Every structure is written in structure tokens, then in C-alpha cells.
Amino acid sequence: MPPTIDVVIPAYNEEASLPLVLAAVPRPPVRRIIVVDNASTDTTARAARAGGAVVVREERQGYGSACLTGLAHLRADSPPSIVVFLDGDYSDSPEELPDLVAPIADGRADLVIGSRVQGQRQAGALLPQARAGNLVACLLIRLLYRHRYTDLGPFRAIRWDALEDLEMQDQDFGWTAEMQVKALKQGLSVLEVPVSYRRRIGVSKITGTVKGTLAAGYKILYTVLRYSGRRHGSDTANTQPPA
Numbered sequence: 001m002p003p004t005i006d007v008v009i010p011a012y013n014e015e016a017s018l019p020l021v022l023a024a025v026p027r028p029p030v031r032r033i034i035v036v037d038n039a040s041t042d043t044t045a046r047a048a049r050a051g052g053a054v055v056v057r058e059e060r061q062g063y064g065s066a067c068l069t070g071l072a073h074l075r076a077d078s079p080p081s082i083v084v085f086l087d088g089d090y091s092d093s094p095e096e097l098p099d100l101v102a103p104i105a106d107g108r109a110d111l112v113i114g115s116r117v118q119g120q121r122q123a124g125a126l127l128p129q130a131r132a133g134n135l136v137a138c139l140l141i142r143l144l145y146r147h148r149y150t151d152l153g154p155f156r157a158i159r160w161d162a163l164e165d166l167e168m169q170d171q172d173f174g175w176t177a178e179m180q181v182k183a184l185k186q187g188l189s190v191l192e193v194p195v196s197y198r199r200r201i202g203v204s205k206i207t208g209t210v211k212g213t214l215a216a217g218y219k220i221l222y223t224v225l226r227y228s229g230r231r232h233g234s235d236t237a238n239t240q241p242p243a
């Protein structure tokens, strides 16, 4: 039986780009698209519905919050066998989804990260600060977890059951790193495949702003350190970062 594939798209004020993103998601193989409208003040929800997505609203801001809400929705109503995460800004190319899903469908991987570093990047798509942050985070993961990632990109696919076992918690910028390091701790088979990356449409909320970059950099490094050296799931892993 072919795997059931659902897509989760966290979206905060992405009315301009969402129609393009949704139109490019290949259906089939994708069964459902959940757009998590993260307290948008524009017409994101309307654009999502028009593009054939299910809209779930999450008032609590934060990338991880939005992803968690999307997963809760899937859990409550026939979870897929594979879930794909995709940003709503049209930086990623949803047409490449089959490349991310194939290794999982073939039983060769549990988690597949789309690497923008290995793929074709439009000039200026991956901002220098994002590139630098990625490099530092990947180096730290290599030192602490003995695995070589090249990117913490948002476009990724994971086997549903494996994701459930990760017990994801991060409510903002640590989300991608948390998934990657917990996957290593749990001995999942992880792969990277090259994905292309465009300059986003609309306004960047993370790496395009100083505040976003600093907050994301801090939270990512904190997350990488936090799960190293301890068994995931221990009580101490639940400590929150200092405010």
C-alpha cells in the first residue's frame, strides 16, 4: 500500500505566497494539507482554504507552536504514515516533495531533511546570517552527536510513528534542531536530500530581522546543547531556557 502523506505548513501572514505554495504541492501523493494560521492578521486563512488546505488557527505565536498544533490536528483525525513540513513563504519548491518522501516510503530512512546547502539556491535566498547559524549549529551537532548534517532546513519529511516517539516540545525556533538531534539520540536513520531554495515572497519573520536571527540562533544552540549527553525523555530535558 502506498504511504499516506500529509503536509503541515506553519503560516504567519503569508497571503501573498500561500496560493503559489499550495498550487505546487503534488496531490496525489499528498492527501491533506494543514495550514496552521499562526494568528495572522492578513487573509492567510482565506488563501489557504482557496488553495484546498484545511486551516487550523493557533493564536500562540511561534514556529514550533504552529507545527505542534498541526500535528495535534492530524493525530485527532486519521494520522498519515508520513508527514512533510513546508514553509508558507514559497522559498521551498513543493514539487520536490517526492524526493523527500521516497527514502521513507522505501524503508531507507525515518527522517529526510531537505538540504538547501546541497541544493540550488537563488542568490540571496539563504541570508548570510542563516548560513552562518546553520554552519555553527551543524558543527556543534557533529561534535556532540557525531553526525554530519549540512542544514536545519524547514522542508523535511518524517515517518509519523517516529515523529510521535520524538515527543516534540519546542514552541519556536528550536523546532527544526530539536527534531534533528532527537532523531540522532533515538537512533533513527536520517538522510539529507538536496532541495532548491528561492528568495521568499513577503516579509521574513526570522532570519530577515536582527531580533529573529538572535533569538533563533540562541534557541537553536541551546536546543542542540540541551539534548546532548542525556537520554532524551529524562526529566531534566524538560527544563526551559532562561528568559
Ligand SMILES: Nc1nc2c(ncn2[C@@H]2O[C@H](COP(=O)(O)OP(=O)(O)O)[C@@H](O)[C@H]2O)c(=O)[nH]1
Pocket (backbone or CB within 6 Å): 010, 011, 012, 013, 014, 038, 060, 061, 062, 063, 066, 086, 087, 088, 089, 200, 203, 204, 205, 206, 207, 208
Ligand atoms: N517567525 C515566525 N514564523 C512563523 C510563525 N508562525 C508561522 N511562521 C511561518 O514560519 C515560516 C518561516 O518563517 P520566515 O519568515 O520565512 O523565516 P525565514 O525563512 O528565516 O525568513 C513561514 O512560513 C512563516 O509564515 C511565527 O509565529 N513566527
Ligand SMILES: [Mg+2]
Pocket (backbone or CB within 6 Å): 087, 089, 091, 200, 204
Ligand atoms: Mg522563509
